[in-house]
Amino acid sequence: MNGLLTSLASLLAVLSSLLGLQQLQQAPASSLATTTLAIGNANIIVEIVDTDAARTRGLSGRATLGENRGMLFVFDTTTYQSFWMKDMSFPIDIIWLDDNWRVVDITQNILPPSTSLGTGNFFLKTYSPRAPARYVLEVNAGFIAAHKITIGEQIVQP
Numbered sequence: 001m002n003g004l005l006t007s008l009a010s011l012l013a014v015l016s017s018l019l020g021l022q023q024l025q026q027a028p029a030s031s032l033a034t035t036t037l038a039i040g041n042a043n044i045i046v047e048i049v050d051t052d053a054a055r056t057r058g059l060s061g062r063a064t065l066g067e068n069r070g071m072l073f074v075f076d077t078t079t080y081q082s083f084w085m086k087d088m089s090f091p092i093d094i095i096w097l098d099d100n101w102r103v104v105d106i107t108q109n110i111l112p113p114s115t116s117l118g119t120g121n122f123f124l125k126t127y128s129p130r131a132p133a134r135y136v137l138e139v140n141a142g143f144i145a146a147h148k149i150t151i152g153e154q155i156v157q158p
Contacts (some may be wrong), residue, residue: 012013035072036136039095039155040104040147044139049073060087060139065140073136081133084124088112090143096129101155105129109141 032047032054033109045068055073057088059065078099085092089112096105107127143149 004097012098027046031062035157037070037072037155039137040149040153042143042147044070044137045142046070046072046137048072051070058083059092062089063137065092067140070137070139070143073138075134075136077113078132078134080128081136081137082126082128083136084126085110086124092138093141093144095126095137095139095144095149095155096131096133097135097137097155098132099134101135103149103151103153104131104133105157106149108143108144 032049036046037044037046045066046133047070049058049071050073055075058073059071065071067129073081083094091109091111094107094110095103096107098104107129110127113124137155
């Protein structure tokens, strides 16, 4: 039954996206597995998203992301992943990682889309790394600057 509800929710999200409808607000997905990662001088608790449905939902619909929290997107292949800010309500930084958990690019202070433009989802800007990535870490805007994260830095699980 739970799988059916998840499938229906995913189908509704896809249909809403295709039709340009506003997605319903979602509570944070508490059922996601978490782990702690160390990057720079910070430890961060991340939710792991490793399915198509979870990656599509991402942080969409959430009001906030806790301090020293993040979302780790795990992909099957290393490539130029592409992200957008669909249904986002707060700014984020993105840390792009290769197969060896090394930072290959950073994107700072990505603002949520303006709701006053009325452009729908078809005109949302997309963000991609300058080098192929296998893992993508979304954190609160300002995290990269506050912790002096740089390209080439290694992420580890403490």
